[in-house]
Every structure is written in structure tokens, then in C-alpha cells.
Amino acid sequence: MRITAKQVAEKAGVSLATVSRVINRSGYVEAGLRSRIETVMAELGYVPNRNAKNLATGHTRTVGLIITSLRSPYFVRLTEGIQDVLEGKGYHLLLCNTKFNAKIELDDLQLLREGMLDGVITATGSLTHDVMLDLIRQNYPMVFINRIFEEIGEEPNRAGYVMGDLVYAGKVAVNHLLQQGHRNIAVLYGAANSTANKLRLAGMQQAFAEHGIDSRPELLHCVQHPPGLFGVDSDTESNWAYSETMEILQSHPEVTAILVFYHPMLSGVMQALRDAGRPVPESVSLIGFDEFPLAPFLDPPLTVMAQPVYEIGRAAARALVQKIEDPTLSVSKTIILKPKLIIRQSVAPASPKYRAQGDRLLNSGHK
Amino acid sequence: MRITAKQVAEKAGVSLATVSRVINRSGYVEAGLRSRIETVMAELGYVPNRNAKNLATGHTRTVGLIITSLRSPYFVRLTEGIQDVLEGKGYHLLLCNTKFNAKIELDDLQLLREGMLDGVITATGSLTHDVMLDLIRQNYPMVFINRIFEEIGEEPNRAGYVMGDLVYAGKVAVNHLLQQGHRNIAVLYGAANSTANKLRLAGMQQAFAEHGIDSRPELLHCVQHPPGLFGVDSDTESNWAYSETMEILQSHPEVTAILVFYHPMLSGVMQALRDAGRPVPESVSLIGFDEFPLAPFLDPPLTVMAQPVYEIGRAAARALVQKIEDPTLSVSKTIILKPKLIIRQSVAPASPKYRAQGDRLLNSGHK
DNA sequence: TGATAATGTGAAAGCGCTTACAGGTACAAA
DNA sequence: TTTGTACCTGTAAGCGCTTTCACATTATCA
Structure with a gap:
């Protein structure tokens, strides 16, 4: 059976309280006694019971x-x-x-x-x-x-x-894209309705506003996965991202840039781009969130919004x-x-054709 | 203060034991009583104390x-x-x-x-x-x-x-390399002296043996990091791998393939290869351990030994x-x-020059 | 119908610690 | 000497549960 502090106390001829004191180095205990008790503890192989301690102390x-x-x-x-x-x-x-x-x-x-x-x-x-x-x-x-x-x-x-600073993150990421002439941007969210997503969206809209562009839904295609979607499976997020990306690519061929907020989706997005014959960054630019060691070694090296x-x-x-x-x-x-944008090579100027298309959309006004 | 089972018992007019029985659905308790107690627990907002339970049950x-x-x-x-x-x-x-x-x-x-x-x-x-x-x-x-x-x-x-099956993993990885004509292979280990490393090494040597090649140290440059090397820092493993790779590349220019057993080292190895002007796989072939979602999107897509x-x-x-x-x-x-080798594009045939160099080493015999 | 088993409840003894609290000694200051 | 204070140790009351045991009561079956 397991050794208890009580047994230590008995063998050392002291009270339980004293044993407790030496264990926790609390209160006073005379040096000689302390070492005697420590010896006994060692001899007996005493290990305090954490559950008892947790109960007694309340934490x-x-x-x-x-x-x-x-x-x-x-x-x-x-x-x-x-x-x-x-x-x-x-x-x-x-x-x-x-x-x-x-x-x-x-x-x-x-x-x-x-x-x-x-x-x-x-x-x-x-x-x-x-x-x-x-x-x-x-x-x-x-x-x-x-x-x-x-x-x-x-x-x-x-x-x-x-x-x-998620507002800032959203803003800087979109700014970078806007500066390269992108106008139709798709965004892959993490869980819907999160504070984080709202803030990032706000930041992205700020960026549009600062460029004098009205960020109508047509220009910012946000896709959020429904809560509880993902299972145990190794790559459900990735699979979801794959099909969403495919869907976007088909229904919105004018999209020239994709923002991926949740890293596990990245492989799905890249696979879709590859399968759809849309090279990065020539055809579609890509920005990931969160830096990771292999980001510089992707094909192409991934531009990333790195949070601290x-x-x-x-x-x-x-x-x-x-x-x-x-x-x-x-x-x-x-x-x-504050986060930091790490610029590598997954963002290129938007192709003029799509650029024009985005601007046309933009100039057509809306009710 | 926190509600205890005792208070529940008092308010419900039953004994503590009965409350415990309804909490744990253990023993017998009459349906009516059970629901009465459950009601009381809900009213009081009772939550059982896990530490007490842990102490009492011993797990x-x-x-x-x-x-x-x-x-x-x-x-x-x-x-x-x-x-x-x-x-x-x-x-x-x-x-x-x-x-x-x-x-x-x-x-x-x-x-x-x-x-x-x-x-x-x-x-x-x-x-x-x-x-x-x-x-x-x-x-x-x-x-x-x-x-x-x-x-x-x-x-x-x-x-x-x-x-x-680590022996198998080591064997298959080296086999793959041997078949492509590689003879001087460097290996970056994880912690020294681990069972895993020994087994993999055994497997690697088996592969050499099966090819009728004597795997002298010259042919298999194993580098193990010393225990306790790595700190809190984000990329100590990577940094270590970087300098070890640089070192190997200089002292053993005949090395044409590298095996990376510990994934966090990968980025360091790739950076070193890049800095040393040794393109993968044209100049040096690379095999990683452990599959990961972005492996197909690396430059080049990484051949990997995937463990289940x-x-x-x-x-x-x-x-x-x-x-x-x-x-x-x-x-x-x-x-x-059993693991599985996932072949992508980071392994190419060894350049004839180095192949020859390896064979020469090989044929020169040894004491 | 009585014996046996199944069901239902409570009293109380832990589980192994911590921590007042009380009491004692030793020593410095008054 | 007295008092105050620091130092040292023990007694005992928890902490909030589980679980054994004893005791009722009710169902089950010849």
C-alpha cells in the first residue's frame, strides 16, 4: 500500500502537522527535526497525495x-x-x-x-x-x-x-492586396460569429474604405464554416476549404486573391487552386494567417499575417x-x-483583366 | 460559498449517501426520490467537488x-x-x-x-x-x-x-535513396540514444546490406543532437539543424541525400540547402519523417516517411x-x-559525379 | 404463507492532507 | 523579574466526497 504522511509521522515520532510543515516548508520546524523527517520520508519512499492536498487547500x-x-x-x-x-x-x-x-x-x-x-x-x-x-x-x-x-x-x-490587433490584421492584409490591384477578394473564415472574425472583417472593410472603395459583398466573399462542422478526421477542415475554394473559383471567377484565416484550411485551398489550374500567385494571390517555419519553403513562399x-x-x-x-x-x-505582415511571394499584382472587371463592378454603382 | 452534497441532502431531507448515489447512478434509489434530489441539485446549482471525489475514489x-x-x-x-x-x-x-x-x-x-x-x-x-x-x-x-x-x-x-515499425521505416527510406543511386547519406536524428533512433539506424543498415553495400560511417553521417539542447525558443531545433547541415555540406560534399527524422528540423535543413546553393532534389535529395498537410505544397513536394x-x-x-x-x-x-513511404519530388537520382565518388569510397575497401 | 432475494435508505468511517489554535520554550528588552 | 516576541510542536477539526454495513421494506417463488 501507499505510504502516507501519517506513517511518516509515526516512524519519525512527530505529529502529522510537523510532517506537513516540512513537506510544504511552511511554518517553523527545527532544522534537526526537519532533516530527520526528510530522512524518514526518503526511507519510506513517501510521496504526498496530491488529491488530498487539492481537497484540503481548495486548489x-x-x-x-x-x-x-x-x-x-x-x-x-x-x-x-x-x-x-x-x-x-x-x-x-x-x-x-x-x-x-x-x-x-x-x-x-x-x-x-x-x-x-x-x-x-x-x-x-x-x-x-x-x-x-x-x-x-x-x-x-x-x-x-x-x-x-x-x-x-x-x-x-x-x-x-x-x-x-485583429482589426489591424484584417486591414493590413487587405491593404496589401488592394495595393496590388486586387478588388475581388475571397476570405475563408474560421468558426462563424466569432469576435475574431468580426474584428478582422471590420479591418478589411476599413482598408477598402481607405482606398475609397465601397466593400460590397461582391468584392469580399466571406465564407464561414458552420459550427460543429469538423470531426475527428485528419483533414475535414482542409476538405471543407477545398470544396469552398472550388465553389468560389467557379461562381466568382473574378476573384484574384484569397485570405485564409484558419491555417488547417490552407492545404485544401492550395489543392483546389492547383486542381483548378489557377497558379499562385500568377492567377490567384494568397495570404495565410499565422507564421510557421515552413512558410518560406512552400511553393510559392507564403505571404503571411503573423500574430505575436x-x-x-x-x-x-x-x-x-x-x-x-x-x-x-x-x-x-x-x-x-500587434501582428505583422510577412511579405513573401504568394501575392502578385492582380491580372489587368480581373482588375478591370473589379473596377467595372465598382463603378456600376449600387442602389 | 460553494454548495456541497451535504446541503443538497439536508434540503432534500435525505442522507448524504443517497445524494451520492444519485450523482453516480450507483446503488439503488427510488425513482421519485431520485428526481426530487435532482430537482434540489438543480435549484441549488450543485456541482460535485472533483477533488473530494478523486481523494475518495483514488483515481x-x-x-x-x-x-x-x-x-x-x-x-x-x-x-x-x-x-x-x-x-x-x-x-x-x-x-x-x-x-x-x-x-x-x-x-x-x-x-x-x-x-x-x-x-x-x-x-x-x-x-x-x-x-x-x-x-x-x-x-x-x-x-x-x-x-x-x-x-x-x-x-x-x-x-x-x-x-x-521503425526498422522498416529506416530500411525503406534508405532503400529508396539507394535505388536512386545515393551512396553518401546524412541523417539528422532527434534525441540521442533513443530506442527509436537505434531501430531506425538498424533498418538503414539493413538496407545497405541488402544492396550489398557495407554501411561504414563514411556512408551514413548520423548527427544526433545532445540531450537538453533545445530551449524555449521557437526555432532552436531548426537553428541546430541549419548549422549541422551547413557543417555536413562543407565537410562532406559527397553527401547527396539527407534524412530528417525530427520534423522541426526540416526548415533549418531546407534553409541551409538554399543558402549553400544546393537545390533539392537536383543536388541533394531529401526525405522527411511524418506526413503533414502541406508536404505536397513544399518546394519541392516532400517525400516523406509517414507513420500511422x-x-x-x-x-x-x-x-x-x-x-x-x-x-x-x-x-x-x-x-x-507499419509506416508508409509517400513518394513525391524531393528525391531524385544522385548526380553521377557523386554517385561515382560514393562508389569509389566503397571500392577502396577498409581495414 | 413463510423464506429468500431484491430494493431502498441512513449512519458513520474513511480518503490523506492542511491549518487554525493552543501550548510550550527560549531569549531579548524593559 | 516580567513581559513580549519569535520559535517550535502537537491536537483536532475540517476539506467534500465514497462506500461499507446494517437495517427496512417490498417483491418473488415454492
């Missing part, structure tokens, strides 16, 4: 991270940032991969309620919005990435927010730990970090 | 996964396989990213001893070999991926093993859960799954 020093998939370098790098700070603070990470499945997300959120998690970092969209709201209002320590809750006003609570996602992860983890350890409620400032 | 339904980095599609896909089966069985995943750092690995292993983890799946190399041995002998439920322990003979315990890693993950998780839930000790059979 576990583990936090949950909710993401949609590790297939995106965005989430990978985010996770790394988070783990690197957690590790330094003695926290552990419980990973929840929702695959856009609300049930899975709910399941992990429940762990927070059940006291098994001290806090949670959420990097996903809007699947379980109401539950999140509820948790925030109940003052659970939470940090949200690229997401805000308008419903929560100035009520103090223990939620924090860290974001990339490692830093976002670190900021999120720091904020969460701080919120966990400080019982004070407050209304928290949102931390915002 | 947590969470398992640990130890990997080196999420930057490799190998570990990503592995993690997905594991999570997909765990999720179905009601287990949660605690993720440990060692970054080849023994301290971090030890830390998570400790959670197993402390009872916070019901079991652990280890997919890393040899950093904490002795501790692993210890844990196995103490009959903790563990599953090892691509790793075996010769030290454990026929002693029954609760460890399991699942492996890709999702299946490996599933098998590992199934094995672990089974070992957790079945207290019987046994000596376990190793599950072996």
Missing part, C-alpha cells in the same frame, strides 16, 4: 486550455507560450481540443466548476457563449484570447482578455495566474498585441 | 502525455489520436511538453506518483530512463511509444508499448485506459504499426 495548480485544434501553428505556438510561463509558476496544463464541438468544450469547463481546474484559458470562438458568460459572472478565473464579451460591462470579475501568438500565450498565462492568486475582483484591461 | 480520470514539442506534426497527430479515444472514455489529458528538458519530464512523472494522474503515455526519448524504469516496476499504468526497456524482462507490470501516428495514438490510449481499469498485472505484447 490544484492546474489550468485548462481550450483550443479547437493543434493542427494550426497558431494554437501550437500559443500553447507553448502558455506552458512556458505556467511551468515557471508550478502550474500544469490540461489540454482541451474541441474540434469545434461544444460538448467537448462544456466538458472541460465543467472541470473548472468541479474545482479540478484553478482557471481556464479559452482560445476558441462562440460555441458555448452563455456558459462562458455564466462562469465569468461567477467569478471563475478565466482568460479569453481574441474574444470579448459585450454582455459583461463594468462588473468586476476575474476574467481577463488578451488579443491580437507566443507572446499572446505568455500574456494570457501570466494574466490567468495573477487572477487565480489574487482573490480581488476587478474589471480588467484588455491586452492588445 | 482522477486524467492521464498525462509526455512529448517533446508540439511543433512536430508527429506529436500533434499523436495527441489527437490519444485525445479522441480518451474523450470517448471520459478521461482528460494533461499535456507535458518537455522540450528535451528532463526536469520538466520528471515534474509530470511526479504527478503520477502523487495520484493526480491515473496513468501516463510517454512519447519521448531517454531523458529520465531510470525514473521510468522505477515507475514501471512500481506498476504504475504507463504506455510507451516507440520505446522499449530491455531492463524489464518478463516481470509482469502495467506498462504497455506501441511502436511504429494517429493510430499509434489511439492504440496507446486504448492500452493505457485498459491498464488503468484492469488491476491485473501482465507482461504486455508490443503493438507494432
Whole structure:
């Protein structure tokens, strides 16, 4: 059977409390006694029971991270940032991969309620919005990435927010395209209705506005996948992106540029472009989101909107730990970090033909 | 304060035991009472305390996964396989990213001893070999991926093993190269001394043997990174690979093919090749390990040894859960799954010049 | 009809820790 | 000497569940 602190106490001829003190280096214990107890612990091979400790102290020093998939370098790098700070603070990470499945997300959120998690970092969209709201209002320590809750006003609570500057990201990406003469741009979204998508869309529209162009739907073909679409399968996102891209290419041959917001969709988009005989960037320009090591080695080297996602992860983890350890409620400032466009070779000037077509559309006015 | 089962019991006018029975659907409880208690729980917003439950039952339904980095599609896909089966069985995943750092690995292993983890799946190399041995002998439920322990003979315990057929992988990869006339092959390893590396090396040597070639060190330049080399930094593996590749290219200009066992190194290798003016595959052929969605879109499309890693993950998780839930000790059979070479365009026939050079080396004999 | 089994409920003893609280000693300051 | 304070250790009451055991009550079957 397993050795308990009580047995250590008996063998060392001290009380349980003293053993606890040496384990936790808390309170006073005389040096001689301490080392005697440590010897006994070593002899007995004593290992403290973490569950008992968790119960007694009311916390576990583990936090949950909710993401949609590790297939995106965005989430990978985010996770790394988070783990690197957690590790330094003695926290552990419980990973929840929702695959856009609300049930899975709910399941992990429940762990927070059940006291098994001290806090949670959420990097996903809007699947379980109401539950999140509820948790925030109940003052659970939470940090949200690229997401805000308008419903929560100035009520103090223990939620924090860290974001990339998504408006800026959308704007800069579209600007780059606009400058190269692109007018008909298709956008492949991640989950619908997410804060992130709204902000990016706003940024994209700003870019159009700044170019004196009215960004009617014809000029910006946004495709969002329905919630809960993706399964366990290795490449459902990619497959979805493939068929959506094919669809766009056929129904909107005037599209000369594609923005891919969710990295796992990239391979599907590229495959579709290849199958449709539309070379990148000669025929269609492409911008990906999130930098990854092999981006310079794609054919063509991929122009990418790089979010400072490692830093976002670190900021999120720091904020969460701080919120966990400080019982004070407050209304928290949102931390915002700027992304950067890394220009490579997947964007080229729009072919004059399509350029003209876009401008024609543009000049035809609308009611 | 938080609602406890005791309060539910009082309000419902029943005993604590009965409340516990309805929570766990265990034992007998009359239908009417059950629904009354459920109503009370709902009214009170009762959520059971998981730490108390963990303490009382002695298990947590969470398992640990130890990997080196999420930057490799190998570990990503592995993690997905594991999570997909765990999720179905009601287990949660605690993720440990060692970054080849023994301290971090030890830390998570400790959670197993402390009872916070019901079991652990280890997919890393040899950093904490002795501790692993210890844990196995103490009959903790563990599953090892691509790793075996010769030290454990026929002693029954609760460890399991699942492996890709690494010998086969090494053999097939080298065979492919040999057939194209390559004779001087460089290999970039992951962590030194791992079971996986030994097996692959064995396979590679088999391939040479089958071609009637003696695979002296001159013909197979293996480079292993020292343990603990890699840090937090985004691309230490890549940087290491870059300088090693540069080094090889200079000191062994006769090398015409490179095998990259650890995916995060790939970008470094490709950058070095590019900087050294050695085009792939015209000058140097390249084989990567582990398939990933963008492999067909690299320049050139990458030939890759694809391990059935999702299946490996599933098998590992199934094995672990089974070992957790079945207290019987046994000596376990190793599950072996075959990889597959996916041929694309990063391997071309060796240039005759180097081919000749390789053969000359070969024919010069050795003492 | 009585014996046996199945069903339903409660009391209470843990699970293995932490943490007041109380009490004791030693030593410096007053 | 007294008092105050730092230092040291133990007692015991939890933390919030699960689970055994005992005891009722009801159904089942010769």
C-alpha cells in the first residue's frame, strides 16, 4: 500500500502537522527535526497525495486550455507560450481540443466548476457563449484570447482578455492586396460569429474604405464554416476549404486573391487552386494567417499575417495566474498585441483583366 | 460559498449517501426520490467537488502525455489520436511538453506518483530512463511509444508499448535513396540514444546490406543532437539543424541525400540547402519523417516517411485506459504499426559525379 | 404463507492532507 | 523579574466526497 504522511509521522515520532510543515516548508520546524523527517520520508519512499492536498487547500495548480485544434501553428505556438510561463509558476496544463464541438468544450469547463481546474484559458470562438458568460459572472478565473464579451460591462470579475490587433490584421492584409490591384477578394473564415472574425472583417472593410472603395459583398466573399462542422478526421477542415475554394473559383471567377484565416484550411485551398489550374500567385494571390517555419519553403513562399501568438500565450498565462492568486475582483484591461505582415511571394499584382472587371463592378454603382 | 452534497441532502431531507448515489447512478434509489434530489441539485446549482471525489475514489480520470514539442506534426497527430479515444472514455489529458528538458519530464512523472494522474503515455526519448524504469516496476499504468526497456524482462507490470515499425521505416527510406543511386547519406536524428533512433539506424543498415553495400560511417553521417539542447525558443531545433547541415555540406560534399527524422528540423535543413546553393532534389535529395498537410505544397513536394501516428495514438490510449481499469498485472505484447513511404519530388537520382565518388569510397575497401 | 432475494435508505468511517489554535520554550528588552 | 516576541510542536477539526454495513421494506417463488 501507499505510504502516507501519517506513517511518516509515526516512524519519525512527530505529529502529522510537523510532517506537513516540512513537506510544504511552511511554518517553523527545527532544522534537526526537519532533516530527520526528510530522512524518514526518503526511507519510506513517501510521496504526498496530491488529491488530498487539492481537497484540503481548495486548489490544484492546474489550468485548462481550450483550443479547437493543434493542427494550426497558431494554437501550437500559443500553447507553448502558455506552458512556458505556467511551468515557471508550478502550474500544469490540461489540454482541451474541441474540434469545434461544444460538448467537448462544456466538458472541460465543467472541470473548472468541479474545482479540478484553478482557471481556464479559452482560445476558441462562440460555441458555448452563455456558459462562458455564466462562469465569468461567477467569478471563475478565466482568460479569453481574441474574444470579448459585450454582455459583461463594468462588473468586476476575474476574467481577463488578451488579443491580437485583429482589426489591424484584417486591414493590413487587405491593404496589401488592394495595393496590388486586387478588388475581388475571397476570405475563408474560421468558426462563424466569432469576435475574431468580426474584428478582422471590420479591418478589411476599413482598408477598402481607405482606398475609397465601397466593400460590397461582391468584392469580399466571406465564407464561414458552420459550427460543429469538423470531426475527428485528419483533414475535414482542409476538405471543407477545398470544396469552398472550388465553389468560389467557379461562381466568382473574378476573384484574384484569397485570405485564409484558419491555417488547417490552407492545404485544401492550395489543392483546389492547383486542381483548378489557377497558379499562385500568377492567377490567384494568397495570404495565410499565422507564421510557421515552413512558410518560406512552400511553393510559392507564403505571404503571411503573423500574430505575436507566443507572446499572446505568455500574456494570457501570466494574466490567468495573477487572477487565480489574487482573490480581488476587478474589471480588467484588455491586452492588445500587434501582428505583422510577412511579405513573401504568394501575392502578385492582380491580372489587368480581373482588375478591370473589379473596377467595372465598382463603378456600376449600387442602389 | 460553494454548495456541497451535504446541503443538497439536508434540503432534500435525505442522507448524504443517497445524494451520492444519485450523482453516480450507483446503488439503488427510488425513482421519485431520485428526481426530487435532482430537482434540489438543480435549484441549488450543485456541482460535485472533483477533488473530494478523486481523494475518495483514488483515481482522477486524467492521464498525462509526455512529448517533446508540439511543433512536430508527429506529436500533434499523436495527441489527437490519444485525445479522441480518451474523450470517448471520459478521461482528460494533461499535456507535458518537455522540450528535451528532463526536469520538466520528471515534474509530470511526479504527478503520477502523487495520484493526480491515473496513468501516463510517454512519447519521448531517454531523458529520465531510470525514473521510468522505477515507475514501471512500481506498476504504475504507463504506455510507451516507440520505446522499449530491455531492463524489464518478463516481470509482469502495467506498462504497455506501441511502436511504429521503425526498422522498416529506416530500411525503406534508405532503400529508396539507394535505388536512386545515393551512396553518401546524412541523417539528422532527434534525441540521442533513443530506442527509436537505434531501430531506425538498424533498418538503414539493413538496407545497405541488402544492396550489398557495407554501411561504414563514411556512408551514413548520423548527427544526433545532445540531450537538453533545445530551449524555449521557437526555432532552436531548426537553428541546430541549419548549422549541422551547413557543417555536413562543407565537410562532406559527397553527401547527396539527407534524412530528417525530427520534423522541426526540416526548415533549418531546407534553409541551409538554399543558402549553400544546393537545390533539392537536383543536388541533394531529401526525405522527411511524418506526413503533414502541406508536404505536397513544399518546394519541392516532400517525400516523406509517414507513420500511422494517429493510430499509434489511439492504440496507446486504448492500452493505457485498459491498464488503468484492469488491476491485473501482465507482461504486455508490443503493438507494432507499419509506416508508409509517400513518394513525391524531393528525391531524385544522385548526380553521377557523386554517385561515382560514393562508389569509389566503397571500392577502396577498409581495414 | 413463510423464506429468500431484491430494493431502498441512513449512519458513520474513511480518503490523506492542511491549518487554525493552543501550548510550550527560549531569549531579548524593559 | 516580567513581559513580549519569535520559535517550535502537537491536537483536532475540517476539506467534500465514497462506500461499507446494517437495517427496512417490498417483491418473488415454492
